[in-house]
Amino acid sequence: MRHMWIFAVTMGFLASPLSGQSLDATAALMRALTEAPGPSGFEEAVREIVVREFEDLGLDIRFDGLGSVLATGTYSARGPRVMVTAHMDEVGLMVQHITPDGFIRVKMLGGWLRQALPDQRWTVLGRAGPVTGISGIRTIHVTPGSQRDQVWSLEETFLDVGATSAAEVEAMGIRPGDGIAPQSAFVMLPNGRYAAKAWDDRVGLAVMLIAARRIRDEGIRIPANVVWVATTQEEIGLRGAQTSVVLADPDIGISIEAGVAADFPGMRPTQAQERLGGGPGIFLLDSSMIPNRKFSNLFFDVAEEVGITLQPDVLTGYGEDGAEIQRFDTGRPTVNLTVPTRYLHAHTGVIQRSDFDETVELLIQVLRRLDRETVGEVGNFRE
Numbered sequence: 008m009r010h011m012w013i014f015a016v017t018m019g020f021l022a023s024p025l026s027g028q029s030l031d032a033t034a035a036l037m038r039a040l041t042e043a044p045g046p047s048g049f050e051e052a053v054r055e056i057v058v059r060e061f062e063d064l065g066l067d068i069r070f071d072g073l074g075s076v077l078a079t080g081t082y083s084a085r086g087p088r089v090m091v092t093a094h095m096d097e098v099g100l101m102v103q104h105i106t107p108d109g110f111i112r113v114k115m116l117g118g119w120l121r122q123a124l125p126d127q128r129w130t131v132l133g134r135a136g137p138v139t140g141i142s143g144i145r146t147i148h149v150t151p152g153s154q155r156d157q158v159w160s161l162e163e164t165f166l167d168v169g170a171t172s173a174a175e176v177e178a179m180g181i182r183p184g185d186g187i188a189p190q191s192a193f194v195m196l197p198n199g200r201y202a203a204k205a206w207d208d209r210v211g212l213a214v215m216l217i218a219a220r221r222i223r224d225e226g227i228r229i230p231a232n233v234v235w236v237a238t239t240q241e242e243i244g245l246r247g248a249q250t251s252v253v254l255a256d257p258d259i260g261i262s263i264e265a266g267v268a269a270d271f272p273g274m275r276p277t278q279a280q281e282r283l284g285g286g287p288g289i290f291l292l293d294s295s296m297i298p299n300r301k302f303s304n305l306f307f308d309v310a311e312e313v314g315i316t317l318q319p320d321v322l323t324g325y326g327e328d329g330a331e332i333q334r335f336d337t338g339r340p341t342v343n344l345t346v347p348t349r350y351l352h353a354h355t356g357v358i359q360r361s362d363f364d365e366t367v368e369l370l371i372q373v374l375r376r377l378d379r380e381t382v383g384e385v386g387n388f389r390e
């Protein structure tokens with residue numbers, strides 16, 4: 008049943024425009040991951056792809072109690088345990104209540120700018136399968152001049168699924184508590200740039216999955232025990248990371264995230280510093296953690312060694328799963344590695360493929376160096 012359901016969702020988007028460019032296996036994986044609907048708490052469609060990919064690599068799969076996926080392959084049984092994590096959920100909405108005339112009122116799952124909510128298409132994840140909803144907008148013809156530049160509040164936002172009554176909405180399989188995902192097709196742009204929804208954090212999942220595949224296919228020797236973790240419910244408070252880290256029991260952690268690109272009109276370097284095409288990013292400050300400095304320095308050293316430019320990002324107003332690894336047990340060295348992304352938490356974000364490929368490469372190169380001695384040195388505060 009679930010399989011059919013996801014098949015139907017995927018088929019529905021297959022006609023998306025690709026500017027005549029062809030997809031390689033990596034872009035095809037990104038397309039499948041980004042088009043899958045997975046608001047916080049409703050990660051099923053994403054989890055199915057992640058599990059399939061990990062199983063295809065011959066990794067052992069476990070789940071935590073919140074639905075996070077942990078995949079292990081013993082790269083080096085006696086090596087340190089490294090938790091590499093990315094989250095499966097995306098920002099979305101939840102059905103709050105259905106009006107008598109068949110409109111859906113909503114609550115937010117994760118942080119949205121109110122201005123991003125109206126005039127969009129959404130996928131309501133009802134029990135009878137996905138239903139398209141439109142967040143309607145009042146026409147300009149009836150909007151007083153004084154209100155034309157105003158943003159609607161969440162309370163004024165509603166979804167129209169084409170129904171004429173609450174009974175019709177319920178007959179579509181929609182009930183209060185159902186998840187709602189943005190609807191937006193993967194599109195290739197010039198300069199190796201890809202537009203899609205949910206790069207936060209499907210791009211992190213793709214980094215993990217492609218890195219794991221390259222390690223296997225290229226026979227790359229990793230002196231550590233890597234636990235690949237795809238978490239749930241990051242956008243509403245790092246919840247799947249908090250539970251999965253207990254199962255992973257890591258010595259050291261790497262969070263892979265969508266970074267905040269600040270290279271478009273209206274952004275300033277005092278807000279964020281990454282730019283597309285500048286290479287992977289690394290957070291030196293966010294509102295959830297300050298990374299272990301020896302570990303972040305190791306990333307800079309390795310990047311320089313292999314000829315990759317690593318972009319530092321220092322900003323607040325951004326939290327990530329790494330914080331839960333960092334504060335696990337008595338504390339663990341952790342960093343947040345990112346792929347620069349424009350227009351996060353909206354219907355369409357943009358990444359650049361070269362940044363993605365370099366993030367995968369840097370992750371692999373760091374993992375190659377994480378033997379017992381190096382991890383011990385990173386966590387050593389005596390000197």
Ligand SMILES: [Zn+2]
Pocket residue numbers: 094207208241264265
């Ligand atoms: Zn994220």
